[in-house]
Amino acid sequence: MSKSKGSRLVYACQTCGFQSPKWLGKCPDCGEWNGFIEERAAPSSTSDPAKVGMFGLSATRPLRYADIESQDDSRRDSGIAEFDRVLGGGIVPGSLVLIGGEPGVGKSTLMAQVAGALSDSHGTVLYVSGEESERQIKLRGERLGLKADGLFLLPETCLERVLEQVDALGPAAIIVDSVQTVFSMKLESAPGSVSQVREVAGQFLILAKNRSLPVFLIGHVTKDGQLAGPKALEHIVDTVLYFEGERHHNHRIIRAVKNRFGAANEIGIFEMTERGLVPVANPSAMFLSERPVGAAGSVVVAALEGSRPILVELQALVSSSQYGTGKRMTVGVDANRVSLLMAMLEKRLGMHLIGDDVYLNVAGGIELDEPAVDLGLVAAIVSSYRNRAIDERTVVFGEVGLAGEVRAISQASSRLREAVAMGFRRAVLPQTNIAGLPALDDGLELVGVRSVAEAIDALF
């Protein structure tokens, strides 16, 4: 790496990219501790407006809106339906997609499968790997059963050399595994530092837009944010996909946390097998497969993930604490939301939870953050508190307000259809949702409730 003219020392937060002339213990921008690392700030080619326009075009002029080609019809199937779904209905040419996840979760596996499928249908695909040798990738490919005649592997970490090879090969899609291993010779910072990761992502963005080809960047995420934070990348790329939940289950959930070309929050559900990631045909059945029947504290909610309704089991455990004040712990739901609902239960229903430990878990490692699961959380807590089981063929959903009122939620009918499909007989839902429902003649009893007290009467 050459020492470029005008380079000066700066300290950059490795989580968010905030720069300071002095070392700081705590980042004033994102609040992270001990994240500052010495970097050399060199003038970046991408940030020189005299040299390049927005996407590296030599000059940009205003274009008439009506003359601009529409893009949406040009989406391509990746060949893996669950992956297309997360992307919003296929791959958009010219899009830059970040795929993040913890070590070993299956990022390379997924992208090797996508690369294989893409090369079968769209021609040349380039897989750039800075982490594994071509032999290792081939070994994985053989396990996954890839034929992939049009797939090319490039073990390379230097950005400029990668771009040369892209020029020479002219691929229809590029996969970079991982963005943290690639470095630009223009910068003196170490590979994986925020400034390198940004520069590399910026260059791939220019490449994607100029050549109208999709570029997929794999990014590592560690829980303590050791490597350059993907947060610094999120605003550069068009789409961010994350592997969600723990990797101790066999299934993997991939969520679109940002998407410029489709609904955010869309999820794809796969099972990790010896032959790679296999789409799960019926997610509700998978999430409910290990449900304890007749156990207090367990309730099924109809959640909406992106455009898809999914039935998920919530579990609560309320037990008297050894100590004065109880512990609260949640997995898969927001702890603050649960605290709020518990405060509501204390005030409106006179439940005494102060001296109890309360644990909440979403079975299956999925994360639920829509208010429609509120009523399910309340039902699970009350069920465990009273040690009374909820009927196993009852599904619950609704938003809960601080006055204990149950509020309407979106897309009640698609949630109900999923409940019918899974053999449920009864649904406890907001009364205000019932009015707008199309007639359902499928043996599902609908119980509309206006308040948490009514819901509890209906359930117990």
Ligand SMILES: Nc1ncnc2c1ncn2[C@@H]1O[C@H](COP(=O)(O)OP(=O)(O)OP(=O)(O)O)[C@@H](O)[C@H]1O
């Ligand atoms: N023979 C096998 N049978 C079943 N599953 C396997 C097999 N070999 C690997 N796996 C699965 O693949 C996972 C590793 O996948 P992969 O290498 O794609 O992860 P990654 O996210 O790219 O990891 P890294 O961050 O290290 O690059 C393992 O954790 C394991 O679950």
Ligand SMILES: [Mg+2]
């Ligand atoms: Mg990998």
Ligand SMILES: [Zn+2]
């Ligand atoms: Zn920061």
